Amino acid sequence: MDWDKLGFQVIPTDFMYIMKSNEEGTFSNGDLVPFGTVQIEPHSTVLNYGQGLFEGMKAYRRADGEVQIFRPEQNAMRMQMGAERLLMVAPSVEQYVDAVKQVVHANKRWVPPHGKGALYIRPLLFGSGSVMGIAPAPHCTFLIYTNPISNAYKGRHTNSTLSLLIEDTLPRAFPGGTGGVKNIGNYAPVFQVTKEAKAKGFFDVLFLDAEEHKYIEEVSSCNVFMVKGDVISTSPTLGTILPGITRNSIIQLARDLGYQAEERKFSVDEFLEADEVFCTGTAVGISAVGSATYKNTRVEFKTGADTVTQKLFDMITGIHTGLLEDNNGWMVKID
Ligand SMILES: Cc1ncc(COP(=O)(O)O)c(C=O)c1O
Secondary structure: OOHHHOOOOOOOOOEEEEEEEOOOOOEEEEEEEEOOOOOOOOOEHHHHHOOEEEOOEEEEEOOOOOEEEEOHHHHHHHHHHHHHHOOOOOOOHHHHHHHHHHHHHHOHHHOOOOOOOEEEEEEEEEEOOEOOOOOOOOOEEEEEEEEEEOOOHHHOOOOOOEEEEEEOOOOOOOOOOOOOOOEHHHOHHHHHHHHHHHHOOOOEEEEEOOOOOOEEEEEOOOEEEEEEOOEEEEOOOOOOOOOOHHHHHHHHHHHHOOOEEEEOOOEHHHHOOOOEEEEEEOOOEEEEEEEEEEOOEEEEOOOOOOOHHHHHHHHHHHHHHOOOOOOOOOEEEEO
16 A cells, blocks of 8 residues: 555455344444455335435554554444434444444555554444334344545645635534434535535535524534634534534543633624634544635635644544543544
């Protein structure tokens, strides 16, 4: 593997993990199997009704060669919340974390060298049992596969900033919907607007609330923060935005650094007056936003070395890769 050529391409690794729920409607035994295709029944609820969830995590290689993952129990709990919403049985936190550790261990040779990227971990939970009427599946499958990826997110160079297009008509999620969980059905409906934005040279779309088209929500795959003076704000998780694990960690790190970190609704007008803006997520890490465009007006934000965004980036990246002390006990080592 030429790690310097690593990007965001599909790279099958050696093993995946599969666990099927049993007759009692619980998960018991899972297995590591060679990576490959899965058989799925045509009547399965994931194919017919979109009864499915995914998660996203990363395994990082430290400078001493050890491999570690970030807060896996948080992803396990988020999957449980999603499973409750979609009426699926979910693995316990212990089962989830154990499965992730097993699959990363089995694919350890695919964890890029320190500083060259990470092994992306993709757990899926889906209704694999067949039903004819519109109803939840009688059994579910939990599957984890992995794929090495570089630090440069989807072709973007690590050091460049993001340009966002604020979408003023089409919302991503709505009250009572599934925006707050990692439902597979949340993603394809925004392909169209994000494709159009990318064709115009934007990195991604920033969505507003569905009712008033006024309040900042999130991007299609990451949360968003704004910095004004010493106050760092992000939208509250009231059901329409995903409770990001990076988001939660950044709020805590910002408070540790002495900033006031708030979760509150803020309007697009207030957002456009921010000093700095950044996005957070497992895939993007922390990425500075250089500009946002709303109704044909482009506003620029401060970026570069002397920013709050850079401080938080250095902190969380240092914790992920073992360069900084993990004072919160967030990292889990893979033996
Ligand atoms: C819609 C959405 N928002 C935010 C995030 C960021 O969440 P996390 O920090 O847990 O990766 C993701 C990615 O998981 C996402 O898909």
